Amino acid sequence: MTTLETVLDGLMSRYKDRVPDVGAIISAMIAEGIIGKASDIENDHIAFRTLGVEHLGIQSLEKIFLHYGYTKRDYYNFPEKKLDAYWYAPPSEQYPRIFISELRVKDLSASAQEIIRSYTSEVKRDPVEGLDLDNGAAVDTFLHSALWRTPALKDYQALAAESEYAAWVIYNRYYLNHFTVSVHNLKPGYNTIADFNAFLERKGFRLNDAGGKIKTSPDNGLLQSSTVARMIPATFAGDEMSEIAGSYVEFAERRVLPQFAHLPAQEIKRAHRREGFEANNADKIFESTYSAQTGKQ
Numbered sequence: 155m156t157t158l159e160t161v162l163d164g165l166m167s168r169y170k171d172r173v174p175d176v177g178a179i180i181s182a183m184i185a186e187g188i189i190g191k192a193s194d195i196e197n198d199h200i201a202f203r204t205l206g207v208e209h210l211g212i213q214s215l216e217k218i219f220l221h222y223g224y225t226k227r228d229y230y231n232f233p234e235k236k237l238d239a240y241w242y243a244p245p246s247e248q249y250p251r252i253f254i255s256e257l258r259v260k261d262l263s264a265s266a267q268e269i270i271r272s273y274t275s276e277v278k279r280d281p282v283e284g285l286d287l288d289n290g291a292a293v294d295t296f297l298h299s300a301l302w303r304t305p306a307l308k309d310y311q312a313l314a315a316e317s318e319y320a321a322w323v324i325y326n327r328y329y330l331n332h333f334t335v336s337v338h339n340l341k342p343g344y345n346t347i348a349d350f351n352a353f354l355e356r357k358g359f360r361l362n363d364a365g366g367k368i369k370t371s372p373d374n375g376l377l378q379s380s381t382v383a384r385m386i387p388a389t390f391a392g393d394e395m396s397e398i399a400g401s402y403v404e405f406a407e408r409r410v411l412p413q414f415a416h417l418p419a420q421e422i423k424r425a426h427r428r429e430g431f432e433a434n435n436a437d438k439i440f441e442s443t444y445s446a447q448t449g450k451q
């Protein structure tokens with residue numbers, strides 16, 4: 155196994171344990187005859203959330219994946235959510251793309267900044283700098299270890315009132331935010347977002363409907379949907395318990411670009427399809443962990 159494979163496997167196994175929808179969707183796909191086994195799923199991308207403060211944020215976390223040969227690509231801005239994001243192209247097609255977002259902490263209210271910095275100021279230097287990135291087990295441990303003390307429930311709630319993203323990261327840190335089932339190479343009847351959503355809803359999975367269940371890029375090349383994150387029990391400081399939004403699962407259809415429309419189906423490769431991400435799709439997908447979605451039953 156390569157170091158990158160070790161790191162990705164570690165992320166996926168924690169994510170599967172914490173997010174029951176992951177195993178449930180894989181089992182439903184196998185039972186339906188869409189795939190034979192879990193590893194038949196093409197993972198379009200994975201995503202992380204970070205806090206834009208000294209020593210942390212995108213500039214820190216990205217070092218891990220740049221080291222494994224990922225290439226930094228386009229920038230996206232989310233004015234209302236106060237987020238910046240980039241996507242990273244993998245070193246080869248067997249690996250997922252990566253989407254990393256970051257909260258512009260300095261744009262929050264003084265009180266929210268104070269809460270966030272009371273935790274993140276425990277991090278005195280860039281924690282990735284001190285890591286041996288060629289040691290997959292060490293990187294895996296780092297991604298799943300606390301960087302700051304366990305949050306107090308009242309801090310989590312105060313942050314959530316201003317930025318649900320901030321609250322999510324203060325508790326969940328670098329746990330995988332989602333993996334993404336690529337649908338366009340699945341068999342007919344399941345290879346469009348519309349058809350795949352219909353299958354998911356028949357099986358009882360609840361989809362994020364912010365801006366509609368299907369998020370479509372203006373060029374019609376990238377269509378995305380996602381489940382609503384389930385609430386998971388969380389232990390806060392002083393052993394206080396509360397339910398918080400965990401992670402979710404995303405689905406993506408990348409259509410063949412117009413200039414390759416003439417190619418026979420069996421010649422279509424990843425390079426012939428719509429690449430990258432779309433800010434307006436992403437803006438709504440973020441809400442898969444927001445209370446407007448998780449609170450709807």
Ligand code: OOG
Nearest residue numbers: 201331431435436439440
């Ligand atoms: C990421 C939301 C955006 C996409 O594919 O555009 C996204 C998040 O919820 O952290 O995943």
Ligand code: NI
Nearest residue numbers: 201253334404
């Ligand atoms: Ni995504």
